[in-house]
Amino acid sequence: MRQPIRSRLSRAALAAPLLAAVLLAGCATRPPASDPEALADYQQTNDPAEPTNRRLYAVHQAIDQYALRPVAVGYRAVVPQPVRSGVRNVLGNLRTPVILANDMLQGEPRRAGDTLGRFVINSTLGVAGIFDVAESWFGVRGHAEDYGQTLARWGVGEGPYLFIPVIGPSNPRDLVGFGLGIVSDPLSWFGQGAVVDGLVYGRAGMTVVDTRESLIDTIDDVNRTSLDSYSTLRSAYRQRRAAEISNAGEVAPAAATSTGFGVGTGMDQQRR
Amino acid sequence: MHDLDRRALLGTALFLTVAGLAGPAMAQADIGRAANFIQSTGQELVAAVNDQTRDIAARRQRVAAVLRRAVDVESVGRFILGRWWRQASPQEQQEYLKLFEETLIRNLSARFGEYQGVRFALGRTQQRTEDDVLVNTVIERPNTAPFSLDWRVAEINGQPKIVDVIAEGTSLRLTQRSEYSSVIQRNNGSVAALLTAMRGQIQQLAQREQGR
Numbered sequence: 163m164r165q166p167i168r169s170r171l172s173r174a175a176l177a178a179p180l181l182a183a184v185l186l187a188g189c190a191t192r193p194p195a196s197d198p199e200a201l202a203d204y205q206q207t208n209d210p211a212e213p214t215n216r217r218l219y220a221v222h223q224a225i226d227q228y229a230l231r232p233v234a235v236g237y238r239a240v241v242p243q244p245v246r247s248g249v250r251n252v253l254g255n256l257r258t259p260v261i262l263a264n265d266m267l268q269g270e271p272r273r274a275g276d277t278l279g280r281f282v283i284n285s286t287l288g289v290a291g292i293f294d295v296a297e298s299w300f301g302v303r304g305h306a307e308d309y310g311q312t313l314a315r316w317g318v319g320e321g322p323y324l325f326i327p328v329i330g331p332s333n334p335r336d337l338v339g340f341g342l343g344i345v346s347d348p349l350s351w352f353g354q355g356a357v358v359d360g361l362v363y364g365r366a367g368m369t370v371v372d373t374r375e376s377l378i379d380t381i382d383d384v385n386r387t388s389l390d391s392y393s394t395l396r397s398a399y400r401q402r403r404a405a406e407i408s409n410a411g412e413v414a415p416a417a418a419t420s421t422g423f424g425v426g427t428g429m430d431q432q433r434r
Numbered sequence: 435m436h437d438l439d440r441r442a443l444l445g446t447a448l449f450l451t452v453a454g455l456a457g458p459a460m461a462q463a464d465i466g467r468a469a470n471f472i473q474s475t476g477q478e479l480v481a482a483v484n485d486q487t488r489d490i491a492a493r494r495q496r497v498a499a500v501l502r503r504a505v506d507v508e509s510v511g512r513f514i515l516g517r518w519w520r521q522a523s524p525q526e527q528q529e530y531l532k533l534f535e536e537t538l539i540r541n542l543s544a545r546f547g548e549y550q551g552v553r554f555a556l557g558r559t560q561q562r563t564e565d566d567v568l569v570n571t572v573i574e575r576p577n578t579a580p581f582s583l584d585w586r587v588a589e590i591n592g593q594p595k596i597v598d599v600i601a602e603g604t605s606l607r608l609t610q611r612s613e614y615s616s617v618i619q620r621n622n623g624s625v626a627a628l629l630t631a632m633r634g635q636i637q638q639l640a641q642r643e644q645g646r
Binding site (some may be wrong): 200203207243363383387388389390392393394396397398401402404406 | 517540545553578602603604605607609610611612613614615616619620628631632635
């Protein structure tokens with residue numbers, strides 16, 4: 163029981179040196195005070211590590227082109243839509259502990275009640291979370307919450323923008339939230355051995371595939387129409403996080419995770 | 435003197451009361467007008483997209499025509515260029531607006547043109563902001579989960595016009611502003627470099643449309 167926690171903690175701890183490397187390596191030049199407009203722009207963009215971030219983005223684009231996207235396209239082609247929905251619902255249901263904890267940490271009892279009720283109904287009537295009957299029969303829609311959002315509600319600033327290969331757009335606050343989400347998830351506390359590890363990695367792998375699948379069209383569109391996809395993603399990520407934090411409408415569904423592209427999963431399932 | 439003060443006070447109070455009553459009523463009227471405008475524009479777009487009697491090129495042209503009428507292309511374009519607008523020469527400004535209109539209309543009509551079988555409805559939340567109205571719509575397509583789009587509608591010369599589209603909390607004009615600004619900055623503040631990139635992009639879009 164102790165071993166898996168430690169290995170997961172150490173995985174989260176891996177992020178720290180990576181973060182340091184990102185911050186210490188190339189920095190964008192801050193415009194002089196004599197150019198207030200450029201300075202305002204620089205501050206608004208909030209990307210002092212831009213040269214390094216862009217290099218990491220290039221790495222990500224290569225990984226995406228040769229691994230992530232092809233796998234996601236294959237998944238979409240081979241697995242029929244109802245099965246993919248089921249997978250997405252199960253992943254969303256498994257995120258309940260994290261969402262519930264953050265509903266409560268943000269002092270949102272009604273949303274916490276929704277989350278708990280959905281979990282009970284979907285885990286039983288919804289056959290282990292495969293069918294989202296809480297929404298289709300009872301009209302209670304899922305929502306996402308994560309530690310990054312809770313930290314934001316508690317007044318923690320986002321910090322400088324970061325781009326991390328595979329994980330995607332982020333910042334120190336959301337990255338810490340992402341780590342907390344992994345460490346605090348009770349599903350990662352139970353048992354050990356090959357079966358448990360298999361389930362844990364299987365779930366992580368499915369989350370990546372499901373997320374990328376839900377983003378195929380969106381990212382294709384960005385790559386096709388943007389003159390600078392790096393800055394498009396940066397702007398979109400920061401705007402979307404701001405909307406999520408303010409709980410303005412249900413921007414992200416339950417299967418979404420805290421950082422990066424994570425929110426993509428089921429992002430087309432919008433509030434109604 | 436005191437009387438005058440009192441009269442001024444009363445007058446102000448009366449004015450405030452009337453304004454207080456009229457304010458929300460006017461906001462309601464604005465919201466209704468903007469929502470009606472989006473409703474009718476949306477219906478025109480849906481009709482153009484779903485018109486089975488025409489081929490995809492013709493459908494796209496009809497979509498583009500509706501968009502040209504409904505979107506305030508110039509103010510959106512100027513907003514997106516932001517602080518670089520003033521740094522551009524008058525010729526560059528002219529050319530930018532021309533290229534921007536073409537990029538915007540081509541991109542949007544290419545995207546909407548593919549939405550076969552699309553349906554849309556006004557959503558629940560219509561709200562007034564400081565100087566415009568946000569109209570929420572729900573877009574439904576076959577085999578796709580419904581998603582919501584917010585349209586920012588402003589009064590331009592007494593006419594309601596679309597000035598922004600917001601999906602998943604992401605504003606199209608803010609995102610594009612960041613994109614264009616980044617292109618200019620990475621070319622040492624040259625607006626001409628952005629124009630070159632835009633021309634290249636339009637060429638690519640045109641080639642892709644012909645390839646279809």
